[in-house]
Amino acid sequence: MKLALIPARGGSKRLPRKNIADFLGKxxxxxxxxxxxxxxxxxxVVVSSDDDEIIDVAAKxxxxxxxxxxxxxxxxxxxxDVCLHAMQFFDDRSEAVTELCCLYATAPLxxxxxxxxxxxxxxVEGCGFAMxxxxYPLPPHQALRATPAGTLEPMWPDLVSKRESDLPTLLVDNGSTYSVNATAFxxxxxxxxxxxxxxxxxQSRSIDINTREDLVVATAVASSR
Known part of the structure; x- marks a missing residue:
């Protein structure tokens, strides 16, 4: 059985109630x-939550x-652990999950x-995990770290002066979508x-809404389409 799981707890701090905040009228x-x-x-398609209001909205x-x-x-x-709990929920009902896709609600684009x-x-042969x-919006090899003395220094001194074209392409988990083979997971x-x-x-579809500023940016991007 293929399961899409949307984890949505109620206790978000930076943007309270973010999972049910208004975005383009919904x-x-x-x-x-x-x-x-x-x-x-x-x-x-399942929402896992501990919050009655989120549960009511998701069911609607x-x-x-x-x-x-x-x-x-x-x-x-x-x-x-939330994913494993959901898989066990269906396993206990004799509907074993074979593939799971975890979807964050805060990536509406x-x-x-x-x-x-x-x-x-x-x-793809041999692939049990995908995301x-x-x-990166800026060259990651130019990353700086703060020192206890209050100064900045290159995270990777040997790379900071290299041309981006001479370095391998680096990608980052965008916090939206994860698929797994259940056994491997x-x-x-x-x-x-x-x-x-x-x-x-x-980047235009990779905005992860965790703050009020994220919400403003995502709304502007969506409205410009």
């Missing part, structure tokens, strides 16, 4: 629910619900095609397992 989470449903890939937009235990709604809870592209990578990635308990592959998304 709660943010509604956009991810619709994208997952429209893929035509998944047997179940057609998602199935798993009410997660309170310990999986804390600041210290790991999303991998990610499309159904992006989800399908990430999940499709599991069909959405993007390029249970073994490794990470999204960064062996054979990891990535689907590259443009």
């Amino acid at each position: 709660p943010i989470i509604a956009h991810t629910i619709a994208a997952a449903q429209n893929c035509g890939i998944f047997d179940h 937009f057609g998602a199935e619900i798993i009410a997660r235990p309170k310990d999986l709604g804390s600041d210290s809870a790991r999303v991998t 990610r499309t159904g095609d992006d989800i399908a592209a990430v999940h499709g990578l599991l069909g 959405a990635v993007s390029t 249970k073994e490794h308990r990470t999204f960064y397992g062996p054979g990891l592959r990535g689907h590259v998304m443009p």
Whole structure:
């Protein structure tokens, strides 16, 4: 069984109630629910939450619900544990999960095609883990670190003066979409397992909304389309 899981706890700090904040006239989470449903890939599209309001909103937009235990709604809870909890929920009902796609509600500009592209990578031989990635907006080899003395120094002194064209392309997990083979995920308990592959998304669809500023930028990008 192929499961799309949207983890959405209620206790967000930087942008309170971010998972159901208004985005283009709908709660943010509604956009991810619709994208997952429209893929035509998944047997179940499920929201896992500890919050009654989020549960009500998610159900209104057609998602199935798993009410997660309170310990999986804390600041210290790991999303991998939330995924394992959801897989066990279906395993206990004799509907074993074979593939899982974890979708963050706070990436509403990610499309159904992006989800399908990430999940499709599991069909590549030897690939048990796949995720959405993007390029860095600035050259990562020019990263600086702050010292205890208050100065800055290159993170990688040997690379800072090199031309970007002479360095390998570096990509970053964009915090939106993760697909895994269930057996491999249970073994490794990470999204960064062996054979990891990535689907590259443009910056315009890779905005992860965690602050009020992120919300303003994402709204402007969406409105300009």
